[in-house]
Amino acid sequence: MGIEAYDVFVIGTGTAGKSVAKACAEAGKKVAIADNREFGGTCPNRGCDPKKVLLGISEIMDSARKMQGKGIIKMPEFSWEDLQAYKKKFVDAIPAATEKDLQKLGITMYHQSPMFLDENTLSVEGKTVKAKKVVIATGHKPLKLNIPGIDLALLSEDFLNLPKLPKSMIFIGAGYIGMEFAHMAASLGVKVTMIDMASRPLTNFEKAIVDPLIEAFEALDVDFIFNAGASKIEKLQKYFRVSAKQGDKIIEAKAEMIFNTAGRVPSIDELDLEKGKVSFTKKGISVNKYLQNPTNKNVYACGDVSDSEGLPLTPLSSFEPKTVIAQLLKDKNNKEISYLPQPSVVFTSPQLASVGLLEEEAKAQGYEIVVEEKKNLNWFNAKRINEKHYGYKTIVDKKTNRILGAHIISPQAGEMINLFAMAMYSKLTTDDLKNMLFTYPTWGNDLRGWFDNSIE
Known part of the structure; x- marks a missing residue:
């Protein structure tokens, strides 16, 4: 039996890997994809999505707890077992649905982590395959602590x-x-x-x-x-x-x-990268501004596994593949990757959210800054739900009045930070935000008050 050859071999079936494989297959390339876990990647199977489903009950319990004596007489009862059954409705169908979508496009699927044999040759499921281009999108996995037990x-x-x-x-x-x-x-x-x-x-x-x-x-x-x-x-x-x-x-x-x-680390230790002359660091696969590996130019990496400027967040796993796809399909309009403001959120209660620079980072980059920091804000949005922990810190460029960083703690910090990401992307100034009209009473409207002391 001869060696199977592919135009593009994608390793990883999460958001990044799927995006590359589908785009290349739709463009007529012969594509294969491999994963040693259930197809679909971390986020929908064992990460963000199931976590957010389970989180719903804890948010309800937290809200009820804060409103005891203010309308809530008795704490709600919950069933963890029923919640788990509800979560399964979101998760269980993902692997099969992912495989079905890939199969429709004629993409060959392998259910094992490949290993490099040389720069363009891989071993997978006991077979040797050749690939003109290899895309690594294996994401992160939990860090295993080196301690007894x-x-x-x-x-x-x-x-x-x-x-x-x-x-x-x-x-x-x-x-x-x-x-x-x-x-x-x-x-x-x-x-x-x-x-x-x-x-x-x-x-x-x-x-x-x-x-x-x-x-x-x-x-x-x-x-x-x-x-x-x-x-x-x-x-x-x-x-x-x-x-x-x-x-x-x-x-x-x-x-x-x-x-x-x-913590989590790049999922790369099963790939035998050295044999493929693929350079890497503790942060992941080394890449240039086209997300191409500098030592094996037939290899690209995107998503959490790439040692790029992108944060290990799901939105970046949708953003980075666009650059890789443009390279593989030789898009004449292709440009090197340029990163947008990258908001992140911690889904606790209240939530934490951040976008842009920390104060120390802004100072290190030589900006002359204006820092505004407030906590325990007793504004209407927090007061009406008895939320004690509401505050923010903003870092603004003194010369341009543009926002360099925003950091929020509030029940809706994850939504509020999106407005700051939009403002930073659009290069809006604090005056622009003050002059906008938002619906009231909403958490988004509070942003105006952070830059206009007449608003609360």
């Missing part, structure tokens, strides 16, 4: 599939994933402990908006152990025990479940 710890996807909630949990790592799942669990009555090596959670967000979130967590009886590196996990008769080194001390915590939420 780490295999006793569960991962984020295990949380999403829990048949029932335990009475206690420990999360090792207080980043996006750890904070989101910890809040979800705590709001539903689970006793939560968080352990992190840093001095605070969410170190990539401004301290001004993270500090109030810590207060909101502590109101749910969440315990934080900071400046502590987990060193061992043990199975006891009923509980698991985590030992963590905090300075010269050893701190111990026990719970029914332990979750490793210490």
Whole structure:
């Protein structure tokens, strides 16, 4: 049997990989795609989408808790089992639907992670295949901590599939994933402990908006152990025990479940990149401004796995493939990738959201800035739902009055930050925002008040 040859071989079936494979197949290229997990990628199968479905109940419980004595007489009851069944309606059909879409376009599918044999040759499912171009879109996977007993710890996807909630949990790592799942669990009555090596959670967000979130967590009886590196996990008769080194001390915590939420890393270790002469870093596949690998120019990378300026967020996994597709299809209008403002959100309650530069980054880049920072705003939108933790920090270029960075804590921070992303993309000034008309009373309207002291 001869060696199968393809114009384009895509590794990864998430948003980025699917986009490239479909576009190339529709353009008449002979395309193959491979994945060692269920087709469809992380976001719809075991990430953002199922998480957001489960989050709905915790948001309801959190809102009801804040309104007790103000109209809510009794806390709602919930069924985690019913919620899980509801979530499955969103998730279960994804892999088969993804394969069906790819099959319609004549794309060959492989259910294994390929390995490079040389610059244009791969081994997959025991077969050797050739590819003129290879696109790596394998995303991220959980970081495995190098400590005794780490295999006793569960991962984020295990949380999403829990048949029932335990009475206690420990999360090792207080980043996006750890904070989101910890809040979800705590709001539903689970006793939560968080352990992190840093001095605070969410170190990539401004301290001004993270500090109030810590207060909101502590109101749910969440315990934080900071400046502590987990060193061992043990199975006891009923509980698991985590030992963590905090300075010269050893701190111990026990719970029914332990979750490793210490971060995510590029999913590249199964690819044998060295054999393909594909350069990479700790952040992922090395790429130039066309998302092309500099040492193997027949290889491209997009989405979370690329070591690019893009943040590891789903919207970037839709944005970056456009540049790769233009390269593969030799689009004459193709330009090097230029990144838009990249908003991000932490789906806790209240939410944190950010776009643009941190204050330290703006100063390091030489901007003369105006910084506005407020917390515990008792404005109508927060007051009507008894939300104590509402605030923001904005960084504005003093010379142009353009927004360099916006950082928000509020129940609707994820929607509010989109307005700032739009304003930054359109190069609007703070005067432009002040002069706009928004509907009232909405969270979006509050943005005007941040730059116009006459509005609250």
